């Protein structure tokens with residue numbers, strides 16, 4: 001079995017060595033321009049078109065959870081990967097716990113009013129504030145997939161009321177599920193902390209805009225863990241400045257790296273991280289890919305296949 005690997009920043013020799021341990025019969029090589037030799041599987045992130053085009057592959061693996069970049073490249077170059085070749089993505093593989101850590105730590109930060117205390121500290125003001133109650137801190141998670149479900153679980157454990165919004169309805173203990181566009185308004189009206197874990201698709205791009213933010217409770221919070229293009233950044237800034245939003249924590253941006261001139265950098269109620277909410281953990285990802293290839297070779301149907309028509 002021949003496997004080709006391409007990632008613009010990962011340590012290719014390390015990945016090849018570790019994957020070889022899990023798939024001892026496979027010949028694995030880093031792909032370089034001009035390499036047209038046969039391959040059965042391709043492991044990729046932001047692949048050049050010529051890497052995939054015209055190859056009789058059995059499957060392609062995206063080395064992350066989101067497949068928006070490869071799907072948008074495919075839209076422009078459909079010949080790069082015919083629909084008959086399945087595309088897999090990483091399902092959790094260690095990202096769930098990272099998203100839980102991120103979401104829980106930030107929600108607790110807001111819930112315990114550390115943002116307010118930090119502002120008071122800057123004024124050398126000693127001022128105990130009224131506590132928030134869990135009842136007034138309903139968490140609304142947009143996207144109830146692999147990562148949204150993990151985040152929901154962790155915030156429930158901390159006693160927060162949790163609701164989710166997705167395309168299909170969920171029946172999860174203690175979680176209120178809202179489904180489809182018709183129920184988005186009701187979902188938003190009861191939400192105090194909006195957490196975004198949607199995929200980037202034609203339906204979700206720009207979804208966190210002025211009209212959506214207006215439907216949230218006053219003094220709400222936004223935590224964007226998914227993709228920058230979900231948020232209309234000027235609308236978010238306007239909602240912060242009007243007082244509709246109390247604060248926002250952003251891991252992802254419409255342009256990355258965030259340009260130096262973006263007003264988000266210096267806004268006193270915006271905090272940010274540079275797209276690190278959940279990174280690909282090599283050992284977990286390699287174990288998943290090796291297991292999935294083994295299942296495919298046996299003719300089984302592994303999970304993690306992207307529905308390219310649906311877009312996630």
Ligand SMILES: NC(=O)C1=CN([C@@H]2O[C@H](COP(=O)(O)OP(=O)(O)OC[C@H]3O[C@@H](n4cnc5c(N)ncnc54)[C@H](OP(=O)(O)O)[C@@H]3O)[C@@H](O)[C@H]2O)C=CC1
Nearest residue numbers: 065066143144145146147166167168199203225226277278
């Ligand atoms: N910042 C970071 O470091 C990282 C960001 N990400 C981002 O997180 C995203 C989510 O990952 P993951 O949980 O694995 O994805 P999943 O595909 O497992 O879940 C997607 C969820 O979104 C819902 N959804 C999709 N389209 C719509 C829509 N139009 N309306 C309502 N709900 C919709 C789906 O609904 P249904 O259940 O009905 O299908 C599903 O619940 C990734 O696509 C990626 O962009 C991922 C990893 C790291």
Ligand SMILES: O=CC(=O)O
Nearest residue numbers: 063064065066067
């Ligand atoms: O943003 C990262 C991903 O895996 O998707």
